[in-house]
Amino acid sequence: MVRVGLVAYVEKQIEQDIALGRLPRNGRLASERVMAGWYGVCRGTVREALRRLAARGLVVQHPGRQARAVALDESLTLENLGLALHAARSEEGRRLLEGFFSLKRQVLVELLADCCANASESEVGRLESVCYALWDAARWHPGERCAQLEFELLRLAAQVAARPGHLLLIQSLQRAFRGIAARLLPFMGGEALGQWARCAMHALSERDMQTLQHQLPLLLKACDARLLDQVAPRPRENVTPEPPDTEECSLAAPSADTARNDAPCVETQGTCDSVSATAQHDAAETCPRVEEHGPGGITPIDTASGNLSGGQTGSDASDPEAGLTHEPCFRSG
Template identity: 85%
Template sequence: MGGEGTQMVRVGLVAYVEEQLEQDIALGRLPMNGRLASERVMAHWYGVSRGTVREALRRLAARGLIVQRPGRQARAVALDESLTLENLGLALHAARSEEGRRLLEGFFSLKRQVLMELLTDCCANASASQVSQLESVCYALSDAAHWHPGERCAQLEFELLRLAAQAAARPGHLLLIQSLQRAFRGIGARLLPFMGGEALRQWAWCAMHALSERDAQTLQQQLPALLKTCDEGVLNQFAPVPQETVSPEVHHAQQCVCGASASAPDEAGPLEARPFVEERDLGTLAPAAEPTEAQLLPSVPERHHGEPDGDFVREACLPPGPQDPPPAMTGPEGCAPESGSLLTAREPPASCGLRPRPRACRCGPGAPCPARA
């Protein structure tokens, strides 16, 4: 038992070093020439023996990820040269990358094509016992999709593929299925949490009924869409589509909406309830956008002695001239606005300052009035 335990620990350490080196290769952490560190240095990095590092390098070389030459340090192979089905996990370390999603879509698409071709062939050429065996796997798969999602679903999917390849007498497809399964082992730990559910259950039932009736037409017309829906559900959870930037048309529409808010007619409520409304004899009604606190604070003028707080309005951004009448006095009592004037609001640019709203005149007729002065 002691020897077996030691061997298991060593195997686990070799797998750990192999995985770490694979990530370094995939994420471009190596020097530009692709050379790996020496076995002694890597053994120090990972806290293992040189023999463990040597075995991990041998495994990577067998997978085509590195090149080993006598008397020289190992060198990593370029990713586009070393990428195979078995090494698919190498490109998926950055799962949210566009390239990783594209490769994973290719994996799912290839698996769907193989399954469709084999099941269609089985409808025409498989024996009754073989078809019955395929139906049983489909039923088990639909049951696992509901009660045992994850690893059990993956096992049954590849079992269905192997049985279909054997029933259709396709040895070449058996080799391809083995490569697909090895590729899945490299990424399965990240995909298993998303496998199962109603989408998988639906295509399993569709395949089962089509096989029982040997209905190749149903397989060809309905099953592809069900398979794709299931795969896209897994893919979108594993590697979501990157959020696209706002298109120029949407950006322009947003600008129009923001700009129109300063000049659109006010239909939200009564005019007297709207803040920052200035009285002008221009003949239009429009709400003024409320300035933010950051816009108000820097430009608040000094308050004169005896003048109450609050009520600052924007300075109108119109060139001075005789056509621009002085602002009318406002207040609960005193001088009322001139007849015929309208309440208007204009949105000045950010460069405009603020001035205090003129206060109501409480002086009697003919009396000196500081406000009118």
């Protein structure tokens, strides 16, 4: 057991050296004897750690020559995703994460559609139960519980659909997730995840293939996009703010003669109404809400626009001036 722990330790240290670019430009690793001295282990432990790294595609070994690290873009696999993200720039890291989420979405939608078309009532009922548990966890147990149930749903769907190849792929996806779990778990859960879980549950119950193939992917993608924005936000461009429009609402102090007649802004009970340049409804358009009306009911979604036909609630639906902000007027004394 002690040697197994030492091998894992040396393997991790070499991984970090590769990820942080501590190797020479040719990627050549130090000799086994030198590395054994660095890490305070025997050469056999270093040799076993290198063998493991070679099996994962991170290291190339040739008899009689020192091992060489493989460039990450050549060795990238699902299992190495965490290591690749550690070394990637922010833009490249987001692209890799987008690929991970995209693959997971495709697998889930394909498997659920297969189960919807071919599974028995009892099998579909088991899938519905996991969807319900995921919906509940999104509200009350975000984080690790949500991740656990997502992969449980994937595995169960692969078993019900009799897709052993997909089981292997799901196993690889879960290993990749473990490598990046520390980044993702704090942001998993919430309304967006609950929406797609409930949508999948109702679609399976109604054997609604149309919803699974068209509406569920939109909800999944919107949920993943929100998670990506938290974990790997897009870099903001440095944009020089435009000067304020002096004709509409000037900050210059007016003369005493004109202060009363030429108010610099529209006055409404001592406040100045100005439209803020926000996109408060973008998320609603990207991730349509699925509201439940009565047992098992789903508000229909306009697939052409990606919006609900009647499911908006709160200030977004009832207050036409939800995007307005109020700023105090500037007055001269």
